[in-house]
Amino acid sequence: MSRLKLIGLSKHFGAIQALQDVSLEVAPGEVLGLMGDNGAGKSTLVKIVAGNFHPSEGEIRIDDKVVEFSKPLDAQQSGIEVVYQDLALCDNLSAASNVFLGREPMRKFGPVSVIDYKTMSGRAAELFAQLKSETRPRDLVRRMSGGQRQAVAIARTLLSEAKIVMMDEPTAAISVRQVAEVLDLIRRLRDRGISVILISHRMPDVFSVCDRISVLRRGHLVASKPTAASSPEEVTGLITGAIETA
Amino acid sequence: MTSIEQVIGHSQHKSVLSRILNIQAFWVFIAAVLACLALTFMTDSFATERNLFNVARNFAFVAIIAIGMTAVIASGGIDLSVGSTVVLAAMVISVLMEGGNSFLLSAMVAILAALLVGFVNGMLIAYVGIPAFVVTLGMLSAARSLAMVLSNNKMIYEFGPDHDLLLWIGGGSTFGLPHPLYVLLILTLVMSLVFRWARWGQYIFAIGGNEQAATLTGIPVKQIKVSIYMFSALTAGIAGILMAGWLGSVTTNLGQAMELTVIAAAVIGGANLAGGEGTAVGALIGALLIEVIRNSLILLGISAFWQGMFIGCFIIIAVTFDRIRRMRASD
Ligand SMILES: Nc1ncnc2c1ncn2[C@@H]1O[C@H](COP(=O)(O)OP(=O)(O)OP(=O)(O)O)[C@@H](O)[C@H]1O
Ligand SMILES: [Mg+2]
Numbered sequence: 001m002s003r004l005k006l007i008g009l010s011k012h013f014g015a016i017q018a019l020q021d022v023s024l025e026v027a028p029g030e031v032l033g034l035m036g037d038n039g040a041g042k043s044t045l046v047k048i049v050a051g052n053f054h055p056s057e058g059e060i061r062i063d064d065k066v067v068e069f070s071k072p073l074d075a076q077q078s079g080i081e082v083v084y085q086d087l088a089l090c091d092n093l094s095a096a097s098n099v100f101l102g103r104e105p106m107r108k109f110g111p112v113s114v115i116d117y118k119t120m121s122g123r124a125a126e127l128f129a130q131l132k133s134e135t136r137p138r139d140l141v142r143r144m145s146g147g148q149r150q151a152v153a154i155a156r157t158l159l160s161e162a163k164i165v166m167m168d169e170p171t172a173a174i175s176v177r178q179v180a181e182v183l184d185l186i187r188r189l190r191d192r193g194i195s196v197i198l199i200s201h202r203m204p205d206v207f208s209v210c211d212r213i214s215v216l217r218r219g220h221l222v223a224s225k226p227t228a229a230s231s232p233e234e235v236t237g238l239i240t241g242a243i244e245t246a
Numbered sequence: 247m248t249s250i251e252q253v254i255g256h257s258q259h260k261s262v263l264s265r266i267l268n269i270q271a272f273w274v275f276i277a278a279v280l281a282c283l284a285l286t287f288m289t290d291s292f293a294t295e296r297n298l299f300n301v302a303r304n305f306a307f308v309a310i311i312a313i314g315m316t317a318v319i320a321s322g323g324i325d326l327s328v329g330s331t332v333v334l335a336a337m338v339i340s341v342l343m344e345g346g347n348s349f350l351l352s353a354m355v356a357i358l359a360a361l362l363v364g365f366v367n368g369m370l371i372a373y374v375g376i377p378a379f380v381v382t383l384g385m386l387s388a389a390r391s392l393a394m395v396l397s398n399n400k401m402i403y404e405f406g407p408d409h410d411l412l413l414w415i416g417g418g419s420t421f422g423l424p425h426p427l428y429v430l431l432i433l434t435l436v437m438s439l440v441f442r443w444a445r446w447g448q449y450i451f452a453i454g455g456n457e458q459a460a461t462l463t464g465i466p467v468k469q470i471k472v473s474i475y476m477f478s479a480l481t482a483g484i485a486g487i488l489m490a491g492w493l494g495s496v497t498t499n500l501g502q503a504m505e506l507t508v509i510a511a512a513v514i515g516g517a518n519l520a521g522g523e524g525t526a527v528g529a530l531i532g533a534l535l536i537e538v539i540r541n542s543l544i545l546l547g548i549s550a551f552w553q554g555m556f557i558g559c560f561i562i563i564a565v566t567f568d569r570i571r572r573m574r575a576s577d
Contacts, residue, residue, distance in 0.1 A: 073464050088462045090455030092522035093448075101452055102463035104445055114443035 009058035018044040020219040033210035040216040051075035079163030096124035096137035127155040147178030166197040270516035271528035278535040305537035306426035312511035312529035314481030322454040322521030323378040327385035328482040332501030335486030337393040340402040349408035360483025368472030403495035416491020437526040454521030
């Protein structure tokens with residue numbers, strides 16, 4: 001069984017061919033590393049699966065059923081969660097508020113319903129505890145480290161019963177210690193049976209958490225193989241084009 | 247489980263005092279209180295019932311609109327058209343009442359006119375994507391022009407059968423307090439709750455904090471933006487009706503340059519022009535400080551021309567203060 005299956009996915013923006021005939025498969029609980037040079041089409045692929053873009057051609061299957069997303073909410077309801085490249089967080093709100101943004105629990109007082117901050121904080125604290133992150137629910141995101149911000153963004157994905165979590169360069173702008181933290185977060189998602197697609201330019205990260213590595217080059221999928229059967233040198237060659245395919 | 251409870255408790259206890267000391271509106275409030283104390287000792291005329299009544303009424307108009315402006319600013323926008331919305335609403339109610347219509351009907355139409363202004367602003371900003379500054383600058387001109395067309399640029403001072411009612415609502419008092427102050431206090435209370443406890447309030451701050459993030463989480467950003475500008479216009483409309491009753495006459499220069507005072511009040515009270523911050527109480531306190539300054543200049547016999555200098559300095563001080571606080575916080 002495959003959790004996510006992409007068949008012949010293509011996307012063009014006017015004359016720009018961002019993705020061309022990409023077919024890919026991710027098993028439940030598998031961590032897939034998606035690599036490629038700048039502009040290779042990684043973010044485009046994520047945005048199509050997340051329902052932000054409509055593919056020009058091809059289809060998406062989740063648990064072997066064809067799905068069709070016209071907006072991000074559709075994808076979310078199918079169990080797809082995304083941690084965006086530029087961390088979509090509101091700095092001026094608390095960690096808990098960010099985790100629940102757009103789906104706040106409400107409490108009814110007769111005709112008026114108010115945000116249930118207590119439930120929000122409690123639930124957020126549970127999620128951070130699950131992720132073994134020292135993030136306090138009521139702290140403002142503005143004051144948080146890069147690792148804590150990632151924890152907030154990732155906690156968002158645990159709110160619903162996510163099947164697939166896609167992360168677009170979650171380790172791009174953070175310190176080494178925080179990178180280790182984020183990689184741990186990814187392992188915890190995997191342990192819960194969630195499939196993860198990790199986009200990263202950092203070879204060591206990909207090789208330490210990913211079960212499989214796929215490489216995109218100028219919109220084409222040029223390789224998709226088990227991490228154990230590959231090497232950083234090979235992947236670098238695939239990314240740059242020194243190696244044609246593998 | 248205890249660890250979770252501890253974690254929550256820990257951040258809650260982070261000293262109430264230090265939190266209050268970090269609120270800009272608190273310091274502005276202290277400044278206003280000090281100014282009041284100084285004036286009480288320096289003049290015989292400040293702490294009189296009559297003068298305090300006037301101060302309370304005058305600042306209420308600006309404060310009411312400043313609450314609407316705070317919502318706009320907190321969402322990362324700006325509304326320059328509120329002064330013109332004031333005169334439009336005042337003119338609509340005046341013309342209708344002069345024509346023999348009841349207060350209630352006329353007031354409702356005036357509010358509708360104001361809401362329409364906000365709706366047009368919001369649609370152009372949210373759906374067409376024109377910057378708020380440009381849209382509301384255009385509306386500043388257009389709405390005032392409409393008020394002139396409506397009244398043929400004449401002064402209106404006869405308000406038909408409900409003449410006395412209008413004057414009582416805008417200019418009267420109950421239990422010694424001017425009516426606009428009641429409106430302000432109710433609005434402050436309601437909006438303080440809404441900003442904190444309603445989804446709509448939370449989303450205003452989310453949009454102001456990171457609009458893209460708000461969109462990605464599925465918040466209906468565009469609809470909410472339209473509603474924010476409608477709310478701002480609503481507060482201007484309410485103020486316009488109250489001001490018509492207070493003045494007892496309406497001319498087309500009513501509310502001229504008022505947008506600047508209103509924005510100043512909101513910013514002095516802690517609304518962040520970059521978006522994401524602001525409180526209803528802050529707007530009230532900011533407006534109060536401005537009125538106390540204005541009043542003190544008059545009482546101290548200083549030329550009213552200095553008023554702009556003081557307000558200007560306070561805006562800059564307030565924003566600088568915020569910068570310094572932020573730098574300290576990020577250390
Ligand atoms: N909305 C868009 N409109 C037009 N062209 C786009 C759009 N989004 C992406 N592209 C183009 O599609 C191609 C692939 O972009 P994409 O963002 O998917 O690359 P990427 O692999 O994520 O790169 P990076 O590593 O820099 O994040 C690029 O040529 C880009 O300019
Ligand atoms: Mg990208």
